[in-house]
Amino acid sequence: MYVGKVDGVEFEIKPSQTILEAAISSGISLPYGCRSGSCGSCKATIIEGEVFHEDIMPGVLTDQDKSEQNFLLCKTYATSDVTISSLVEKKPDEFPKKITPVRVEKLNLLNHDVMQILLKLPAGENLQFKAGQYLEFILKDGARRAFSMANAPSDDLIELHVRLIEGGTFTNYVFNEMKEKSIHRIEAPIGNFYLRESDRPMIFVAGGTGFAPIKSIINDFHRAGEERKIYLYRGFKTHKDLYQDEVVENWKKNINNFEAINIYSEEVVNGQEKSLVHKKVIKDLGQLDSFDVYCCGAPGMIEVAYKEFVEAGLNPNSFFSDAFTFAPK
Structure with missing residues (x-):
């Protein structure tokens, strides 16, 4: 058993618990979101002590974060007594849970x-x-x-x-x-998957039901009267997996500077070649250094998309993601 300390308050940490789990079970309120290492809400600095950190989604922690001993508490286990400082402060425009x-x-x-x-x-x-x-x-x-x-x-x-x-x-x-x-x-x-202020064109990449939060963002963006170029790429295995295409078709008619395409990885549809959705983005748009990317879907898709988008020139700080992980059965 180890002792954790945050803001002067001590709590017990079992070796089998993440620091976040231990804090929550002790009634300590810390910021968190996905609890799977993809959103960054529980980022904190380890001021004192030793920890073990599991693998997380790429791009959530920067090289600077790592050099400054910043970790995601949902993926971090204490191997000694630890003192931490939460890095995520509530902003005026955030809403309480x-x-x-x-x-x-x-x-x-x-x-x-x-x-x-x-x-x-x-x-x-x-x-x-x-x-x-x-x-x-x-x-x-x-x-x-x-x-x-x-x-x-x-x-x-x-x-x-x-x-x-x-x-x-x-x-x-x-x-x-x-x-x-x-x-x-x-x-x-x-969660921390939401639209950032910017004047750069946006690429939205949705795998399957990863379309859900993107639908929310695009509708809210359009109703606010905002004007930025939008590219929407939706990835499915086959045509039978497609859904709510009527929503996207309506956007094409009513949103200026909006383009959308459905990509299928396991079936040729209307003569369109099979492709992974992120590869179609790179094929169509080439260099990505001038874009913001919002990517939502399975962790594997997000991980490979991040890697190849950065190789195509995307600024790592312009990649925002929401990974859909499945709960234990």
């Missing part, structure tokens, strides 16, 4: 394995969040399941896109047992 009940207003099957859940908040309640953030379902046993919000902050209903995972307890519940009008608990908003 809250736990609230929600009612399932509507369930819509969007394709063979993606369910749209529309959630309604209690009367008089609203949820303030930045487009691109996510929520967590709080299950009866205390476990949590995270899903990005696909609605814009100004929408009345919360929209989620849930893909059926083979053997996944919660996703099977959504597809086979969840009922309209049922009541659930959520906590939100969470």
Whole structure:
């Protein structure tokens, strides 16, 4: 057993716990988001002590972070007593997390394995969040399941896109047992995947249901009357995996400087060659030094996209990602 210290408060850390898990279990409030090493919300400096750090998503910690002993607490284990200092300060425009009940207003099957859940908040309640953030379902046993919000902050209903995972307890519940009008608990908003201020053109890369937070961002951006060039690349395995293409077609008609294309990795569709979505981006746009990239999908896709985009000239600080990790079955 080790002792952790933050802001003068001590807490116990078991060798099997990450520092973040130990702090939370001791009732200490620290910033966090994904808890999987991809969002950067729990970044902290190890002032004293020794730690072991698991692998994380590329680009979350810079070389400067590493040289300054900055770590992600969700992936860091103490190997001695440690003193830490949280680096993530709440900004004036950030919204506090809250736990609230929600009612399932509507369930819509969007394709063979993606369910749209529309959630309604209690009367008089609203949820303030930045487009691109996510929520967590709080299950009866205390476990949590995270899903990005696909609605814009100004929408009345919360929209989620849930893909059926083979053997996944919660996703099977959504597809086979969840009922309209049922009541659930959520906590939100969470996460650091949101639009940054910039005048650079934007590339959005979505793998499957990684489209959800990107839909939220683009709708919010458009309603705010912003003007920046947008390229949207959506990656699917086959055409049957495509969903909400009508949303994208509507954007093409109504958003200036907007281009979008669907990419299929395992099927030729309308004569379009098979490709991984990130490779199509590089083939079409070439040098990426003048762009901001927002990438959302499976961790493997994000990792290889980051590597090859940087090789194509992208500034590592202009790559923003949200990795969808699947909970234990």
